Amino acid sequence: MTWSTRQIADLAGTTVRAVRHYHEVGLLPEPERHANGYKQYGVAHLVRVVRIKRLTDLGFSLSQISAMEDADEYPEQELRTLDAELAETIERLQRVRAELGTILREGTPTDLPPEIALATADVKLSETERSLIVVMTRVLGPRGLRAYAEMLRSYRTPSEIEEFDDLPPDADEHTRQDLAERLVPLIRDLFDEHPGLEGLNADAPGGARYAERTVGLAIKDVHHPAQLDVLQRIARLRQTP
């Protein structure tokens, strides 16, 4: 008598499968059956399913609900914990929305962290530059990142860097030495204009050495031998003025 599975599901505002699932996990006792094997639910079952539905809608897990039924006292602690979790989730989602807002307003790329993305909003960068920026964002500390972003804000790829990026792998020594010599002053200017670049990796989370090694590996990975040779020449030129 009374109700079939579909009927309590509809009455409780849930699905047939959910009701069966509550049987499976032991949250809802199985009712008696009709001669043909059909389940027959009563008011007590409906009350339980409605309760489960209410609590899952609030955000409780089935095992929490199960524990609360067992405890059988007013679940104040659980309610407060859930409320705090919801507050945290809401805050996180609001931060995400704020970020989505900037992305949509500024048309910033989706693959860089917010600050850096904003700093590079109206800067054209090569693939290589973008890749190395990503690596930087992963090894720098907050202060280093800010200094780096500040530098990027006024950065415009010089034609010499374009030359460097497009350097043929078989470029002869003269070409490489010449390019190195023309790059050195640019780098000097960059450091002069942005003193923050000096101690860039001072607050790197993994340590300055780790940051340095990581960026070094990245640089080796994205450049071919001729380009690496130019970089070595630059290093030598900067050491012996």
Next chain:
Amino acid sequence: MTWSTRQIADLAGTTVRAVRHYHEVGLLPEPERHANGYKQYGVAHLVRVVRIKRLTDLGFSLSQISAMEDADEYPEQELRTLDAELAETIERLQRVRAELGTILREGTPTDLPPEIALATADVKLSETERSLIVVMTRVLGPRGLRAYAEMLRSYRTPSEIEEFDDLPPDADEHTRQDLAERLVPLIRDLFDEHPGLEGLNADAPGGARYAERTVGLAIKDVHHPAQLDVLQRIARLRQTP
């Protein structure tokens, strides 16, 4: 050369298992391997994992990310859709929090819908009464529910109803008739004081007939034959004044 699985995972701020999962679903190409079978990731892989991490943190699913990589144009539509979904989620969670707030402030039970829970906040009810209220909340429409809640607000279980709830299953005819006769005027008063009770199920979502049948079944379920006999006597008494 360059990085092991653990190393890109750490650099990207994710887990080794996540990186492997991205291989499994085809979001991340497998890198070359060292002689011993160890994977060797490069900058391109790191950039990709960081991008995936950013997008999943924003709330995109892996298949959405996959589709966005294929499309390769600025995913404005997707960003807007996600933003709208987040706005909706936030609103829902805020409603839930508001409800949790009332529950915590008023100490209302967690198994009744908000309005009704408030209406019955300082009313002592028997198990049977509570069960039938739950059933009512599932069959009434919004207007019916409001009228019902309004009635409950001033409801105090009369001693005759307590008698009815505690009626022994083998109560003799005289007892049952006497109880029925004493209950009739109470019910009349209830309807007189709350005219809204008249068309209670007029806006029931499943139809008035369905609501009536459902509540009828519920009443049959929670009472024993002696009690049902009293209810029949009441019905007869009310029809022939």
Next chain:
DNA sequence: TTGCTCCTCACGTCACGTGAGGTGGC
């Protein structure tokens, strides 16, 4: 016989988590 409702397996979903069992270089 056809439709409709109910039933019980049992695999699928999503983004990984978590061992189990084995290998390679110090």
Next chain:
DNA sequence: TTGCTCCTCACGTCACGTGAGGTGGC
């Protein structure tokens, strides 16, 4: 030999969704 890191299965998580295949009464 012991520790550490890496590897590949492969099952587990959570709350159900979704068929597959079969039954019972009109």
